Amino acid sequence: MPRHAPPLAEDKVDLSPEEQREVRARSLKLLKEILTPVRWRILATVVLVVVATAISTFMPLLLSYAIDHAVAPLVNGDASLLAQMALLYVGLAVCASITTYANVVLTTSISQKALYGLRARMFEHAQKLPVGFHETYTSGRVVSRLTSDLETLKSFLDSGLSQLASTILSMVFTAVALVLLDWKSGLALLVMLIPIWFLTAWFRRRSAVAFRAQRVVNAQLIGRFVETFTGIRAVKAFRYESVSRERYGDIAEDYRVKVMDAIKLLGIYMPTLGAIGNVYLGVVLTIGGFAVLNGHMEVGVLLALTIYATRVFEPIFSLSDFYNQFQSAVSALEKVSGFLAEEPGVAEPAHPVVRTAEADGSVVFKDVEFSYISGRPALHRTNLEVPAGQQLALVGKTGAGKSTLAKLVARFYDVSSGKLLLDGVDIRDLSEEQLRREVVMVTQEAFLFSGTVADNIRLARPSASDNEVLEAAKAVGVHDFIAQLPEGYDTDLATRGGRLSSGQRQLISFARAFLVDPTVLVLDEATASLDIPSEKLVQRGLAQLSAGRTTIIIAHRLSTVLDSDRVLVVDEGRIIEDGSPTALVQSGGVFAEMVKAWDQAMGN
Numbered sequence: 001m002p003r004h005a006p007p008l009a010e011d012k013v014d015l016s017p018e019e020q021r022e023v024r025a026r027s028l029k030l031l032k033e034i035l036t037p038v039r040w041r042i043l044a045t046v047v048l049v050v051v052a053t054a055i056s057t058f059m060p061l062l063l064s065y066a067i068d069h070a071v072a073p074l075v076n077g078d079a080s081l082l083a084q085m086a087l088l089y090v091g092l093a094v095c096a097s098i099t100t101y102a103n104v105v106l107t108t109s110i111s112q113k114a115l116y117g118l119r120a121r122m123f124e125h126a127q128k129l130p131v132g133f134h135e136t137y138t139s140g141r142v143v144s145r146l147t148s149d150l151e152t153l154k155s156f157l158d159s160g161l162s163q164l165a166s167t168i169l170s171m172v173f174t175a176v177a178l179v180l181l182d183w184k185s186g187l188a189l190l191v192m193l194i195p196i197w198f199l200t201a202w203f204r205r206r207s208a209v210a211f212r213a214q215r216v217v218n219a220q221l222i223g224r225f226v227e228t229f230t231g232i233r234a235v236k237a238f239r240y241e242s243v244s245r246e247r248y249g250d251i252a253e254d255y256r257v258k259v260m261d262a263i264k265l266l267g268i269y270m271p272t273l274g275a276i277g278n279v280y281l282g283v284v285l286t287i288g289g290f291a292v293l294n295g296h297m298e299v300g301v302l303l304a305l306t307i308y309a310t311r312v313f314e315p316i317f318s319l320s321d322f323y324n325q326f327q328s329a330v331s332a333l334e335k336v337s338g339f340l341a342e343e344p345g346v347a348e349p350a351h352p353v354v355r356t357a358e359a360d361g362s363v364v365f366k367d368v369e370f371s372y373i374s375g376r377p378a379l380h381r382t383n384l385e386v387p388a389g390q391q392l393a394l395v396g397k398t399g400a401g402k403s404t405l406a407k408l409v410a411r412f413y414d415v416s417s418g419k420l421l422l423d424g425v426d427i428r429d430l431s432e433e434q435l436r437r438e439v440v441m442v443t444q445e446a447f448l449f450s451g452t453v454a455d456n457i458r459l460a461r462p463s464a465s466d467n468e469v470l471e472a473a474k475a476v477g478v479h480d481f482i483a484q485l486p487e488g489y490d491t492d493l494a495t496r497g498g499r500l501s502s503g504q505r506q507l508i509s510f511a512r513a514f515l516v517d518p519t520v521l522v523l524d525e526a527t528a529s530l531d532i533p534s535e536k537l538v539q540r541g542l543a544q545l546s547a548g549r550t551t552i553i554i555a556h557r558l559s560t561v562l563d564s565d566r567v568l569v570v571d572e573g574r575i576i577e578d579g580s581p582t583a584l585v586q587s588g589g590v591f592a593e594m595v596k597a598w599d600q601a602m603g604n
């Protein structure tokens with residue numbers, strides 16, 4: 001399947017139960033993978049949380065005991081019990097603070113350790129995914145996965161997990177303390193839990209959809225942003241600013257609405273929960289008040305009961321806050337795991353064939369067919385033999401299939417059927433590393449990365465020495481230009497890159513390819529017209545670069561075509577003419593017509 005299908009659930013807000021199961025299983029697997037290395041720290045956090053919660057649950061009991069038993073002896077001038085109680089209280093408070101501090105440090109270290117690995121893994125994965133994937137999954141989405149989704153996971157791991165543990169424990173401990181102090185208040189609590197249960201179930205259902213929608217639009221927002229600024233030249237050149245602003249505005253508005261939807265749900269949930277909590281407090285005060293009046297309960301116990309009654313619902317507040325975070329984290333996890341589940345379309349062979357030293361770069365297409373979209377072949381059944389060292393020019397109308405043919409040789413895509421052989425070996429049986437060393441594709445855009453000129457030249461061979469970089473630059477004829485840059489090879493292209501001419505960029509990318517010294521060179525000749533001296537330089541650079549290796553050029557210049565050993569005319573995914581330029585001109589076919597038209601265009 002060469003054309004990439006969108007990852008499951010990426011843009012869907014309502015999933016079928018089956019899809020939900022699949023997404024959940026995938027997310028849980030990823031969660032397990034990222035948490036396994038930090039499992040001992042998580043255990044330590046849980047222990048700390050148990051200690052902290054136990055202390056804070058014990059403190060009201062201490063208070064009630066002090067009121068009921070340590071205040072009365074004061075009348076006789078005996079303050080010792082009260083002093084002991086006070087001391088114990090302060091000691092416990094200090095302990096609680098220390099455990100909280102340790103917990104914060106520990107949870108932060110958990111999230112950092114867990115995410116460090118995930119971040120590196122995602123970046124590596126994104127780079128492994130085929131060109132076809134990046135054509136459908138825009139760079140904005142990749143950015144969104146690598147930034148905002150990871151950030152959401154981070155904040156969840158930072159505080160969410162220990163918050164969950166402390167919430168659950170504190171509810172359980174408080175409920176137990178309530179039941180032990182006064183069973184009637186405990187029973188009332190049980191009754192109150194019924195409406196809370198239904199309310200929370202409703203909130204859970206609705207907010208799951210709302211949060212997913214929010215994250216989908218958030219990714220679109222980042223996507224639109226990245227796309228606009230990656231294509232800022234086109235935006236400005238075609239005065240696309242206002243349309244672009246409008247479209248961004250529409251998504252931003254949609255995002256606002258989605259956030260509001262989620263907040264509105266919270267707006268209903270939280271106050272209702274608060275109201276139930278207040279009703280419960282009233283009930284406890286009534287039960288406890290009468291008990292005190294009838295002498296069945298001491299005042300200190302009533303105080304402890306009221307403290308517990310206000311506290312027992314507090315965790316539900318933070319539980320909903322946790323749920324909020326949890327929802328975001330779940331949908332981030334779903335997207336990240338979906339992204340990681342994307343298969344690198346061009347798979348590494350299980351047992352790569354190691355090419356022999358005599359390999360010299362012959363390329364053979366054996367019954368090769370290829371379609372981007374199944375049923376619509378971009379390249380019909382093709383048989384072709386390119387002997388080692390031949391310079392082959394591909395010509396044809398736009399959309400004819402020249403780039404497709406070239407990209408197949410560079411294995412940007414895998415053939416749909418048939419075989420593509422490099423020195424008799426199916427290229428699918430070569431390791432990625434070997435293939436990239438043997439076949440280099442120089443694209444039109446001649447992309448330069450931030451870094452120095454030398455860094456850019458040694459892109460594919462970081463270990464190349466300064467001298468080798470210099471030799472490569474000399475070979476393709478770009479050395480003189482680089483030498484007169486302010487800092488020569490150390491000039492930073494991040495600040496100067498934008499100002500290099502297209503000819504200079506092209507020469508640097510030639511030097512880059514020269515340094516790799518591949519046996520097969522696939523080259524998409526730039527269409528941008530250069531001035532005559534630059535064109536001569538580029539032409540000479542190209543001749544140097546292609547000398548002695550099999551070269552497949554998508555040719556846009558007549559001079560390149562005429563300099564080639566062989567020309568293929570491609571039309572609607574088929575090779576319709578094949579021969580030396582002179583022979584094809586003489587045969588008077590499509591190529592001869594093209595040359596005539598070319599000549600006329602040049603005014604010859």
Ligand SMILES: Nc1ncnc2c1ncn2[C@@H]1O[C@H](COP(=O)(O)OP(=O)(O)OP(=O)(O)O)[C@@H](O)[C@H]1O
Pocket residue numbers: 135372373378396397398399400401402403404405
């Ligand atoms: N990524 C893609 N997904 C789907 N269809 C594609 C893709 N790339 C190219 N095609 C289609 O495949 C056909 C051949 O395209 P190809 O890019 O190989 O043409 P080309 O001869 O190189 O054209 P040009 O000279 O304009 O670059 C065209 O019909 C094009 O629309």
